[in-house]
Amino acid sequence: MANHNKIYVDGRWTASSSSAWLEVINPANESPITRVPAGSAADVALAVEAAARAFDTWANTPASERRALLLRIADLMQARRGDLIRAVSESMGCPLHIAGWLQVDGPIAAMRLFAEHTGITEETAEHGHSLVWREAVGVCGFINPWNYPLHQFVGKVGAALAAGCTMVVKPSEQTPLQDYLMAEIFHEAGLPAGVFNLVPGRGTEVGRALCEHPLVDMLSFTGSTRAGIEIAKACAPTVKRVTQELGGKSPYIITEDCDFTAAVRYGVDDVMINSGQTCTALTRMLVPQSRYDEALDIIRTRVAEIEVGMGENAFMGPLSSARQWQQVQDYIRIGLEEGATLVCGGVGKPDGIAEGYFARPTVFAHVTNDMRIAREEIFGPVLCVIAYDDLDQAVAIANDTPYGLSSGVYAKDQQQALKIARRIRAGLCFVNGGEFNYRAPFGGYKQSGNGREFSHHGVEEFTEIKSAQLGAP
Numbered sequence: 001m002a003n004h005n006k007i008y009v010d011g012r013w014t015a016s017s018s019s020a021w022l023e024v025i026n027p028a029n030e031s032p033i034t035r036v037p038a039g040s041a042a043d044v045a046l047a048v049e050a051a052a053r054a055f056d057t058w059a060n061t062p063a064s065e066r067r068a069l070l071l072r073i074a075d076l077m078q079a080r081r082g083d084l085i086r087a088v089s090e091s092m093g094c095p096l097h098i099a100g101w102l103q104v105d106g107p108i109a110a111m112r113l114f115a116e117h118t119g120i121t122e123e124t125a126e127h128g129h130s131l132v133w134r135e136a137v138g139v140c141g142f143i144n145p146w147n148y149p150l151h152q153f154v155g156k157v158g159a160a161l162a163a164g165c166t167m168v169v170k171p172s173e174q175t176p177l178q179d180y181l182m183a184e185i186f187h188e189a190g191l192p193a194g195v196f197n198l199v200p201g202r203g204t205e206v207g208r209a210l211c212e213h214p215l216v217d218m219l220s221f222t223g224s225t226r227a228g229i230e231i232a233k234a235c236a237p238t239v240k241r242v243t244q245e246l247g248g249k250s251p252y253i254i255t256e257d258c259d260f261t262a263a264v265r266y267g268v269d270d271v272m273i274n275s276g277q278t279c280t281a282l283t284r285m286l287v288p289q290s291r292y293d294e295a296l297d298i299i300r301t302r303v304a305e306i307e308v309g310m311g312e313n314a315f316m317g318p319l320s321s322a323r324q325w326q327q328v329q330d331y332i333r334i335g336l337e338e339g340a341t342l343v344c345g346g347v348g349k350p351d352g353i354a355e356g357y358f359a360r361p362t363v364f365a366h367v368t369n370d371m372r373i374a375r376e377e378i379f380g381p382v383l384c385v386i387a388y389d390d391l392d393q394a395v396a397i398a399n400d401t402p403y404g405l406s407s408g409v410y411a412k413d414q415q416q417a418l419k420i421a422r423r424i425r426a427g428l429c430f431v432n433g434g435e436f437n438y439r440a441p442f443g444g445y446k447q448s449g450n451g452r453e454f455s456h457h458g459v460e461e462f463t464e465i466k467s468a469q470l471g472a473p
């Protein structure tokens with residue numbers, strides 16, 4: 001890619017007004033890959049103005065034309081699948097053989113699915129003497145995360161394009177490469193100038209400018225709850241719509257009579273994949289007291305099988321940055337200080353690994369739900385195992401959290417699991433090993449955010465509802 005030294009505004013690659021740069025580091029070897037502009041508030045203003053100029057035409061483009069463009073984009077993503085995989089793997093640290101199915105294939109499928117929902121703005125309902133329909137919300141600002149950068153990019157951008165919105169996107173400082181590829185894909189697909197604009201930069205500069213700009217009608221953010229609160233405050237004076245997908249400390253209830261080995265191994269894998277850097281990770285494993293020791297034995301066996309590295313057999317790559325590595329180390333020490341029992345893993349890098357931000361898959365036993373490691377999002381390969389006496393207690397522990405993004409239940413059968421799932425205050429529940437589904441809405445309760453992404457529900461987030469009150473014909 002030859003455009004890393006530019007920003008993408010109004011259908012053109014152009015120089016940033018800023019003289020500052022963001023260095024992109026490969027977390028597997030701590031070496032610089034490239035650098036991108038650290039954009040400015042002036043860059044954001046130009047991009048927002050371009051999006052505002054393009055809005056009326058794009059919002060009124062027939063749904064069939066928007067659908068065709070989205071399908072063209074998905075085809076081009078498939079054609080450049082290898083480039084997208086390398087971009088995510090090199091900047092985020094996900095092993096190549098995992099990055100394809102975990103980080104790229106789902107977003108390609110999701111873009112195709114969004115194409116099927118462009119007609120949402122051409123549907124009209126009658127209610128008595130009123131007509132009701134949906135219209136695009138307007139110019140959107142997107143602030144994306146580094147842990148699943150293409151996934152979250154498509155969840156926002158694909159839905160907004162389907163609804164007829166225009167946008168300015170700020171990628172994470174750590175993982176901007178796939179956003180540059182997507183800008184190239186949009187350009188090749190023939191997306192009209194100004195509909196999509198890319199301004200990399202720091203949150204304090206580019207992110208804040210997006211929040212505060214009066215022509216931005218909606219701001220969508222994925223990241224920490226702490227940052228989400230500040231973003232909501234920054235957006236408040238202009239009363240723009242804000243949707244957020246924030247933190248999580250998700251519970252995973254395993255019942256006494258389920259396929260216990262499968263359930264426990266599923267829980268370990270769920271936390272360790274992507275090196276624990278998954279907002280939906282089931283990091284609090286709740287197991288019956290009567291089978292607690294058995295669960296720990298299964299965990300030790302599974303963790304011993306996990307290879308850390310970037311090779312073909314690796315299950316865990318590095319953490320995304322030196323800062324993230326240090327945060328995980330700090331939390332492991334906190335767990336030890338709180339009196340939790342270290343089952344496996346611990347501080348430091350895995351044996352035989354000298355460079356890269358690699359961490360050990362770590363599991364704590366005898367954790368109580370009042371410990372910091374059970375209440376705060378670690379965002380690393382750290383699993384807490386909590387015992388319960390009965391299902392009522394398990395549900396109470398599951399819900400005793402400020403978060404409500406995700407959850408899991410593994411029971412004897414689906415019917416029993418769903419009864420438990422309905423009692424958990426979370427926006428998502430993985431039942432008996434179920435997988436993420438791009439046809440279903442994604443989002444959380446409580447301090448895990450508001451709004452939904454993916455499916456037609458995600459497209460609806462980018463619309464306003466209008467009613468027309470009819471008089472005599």
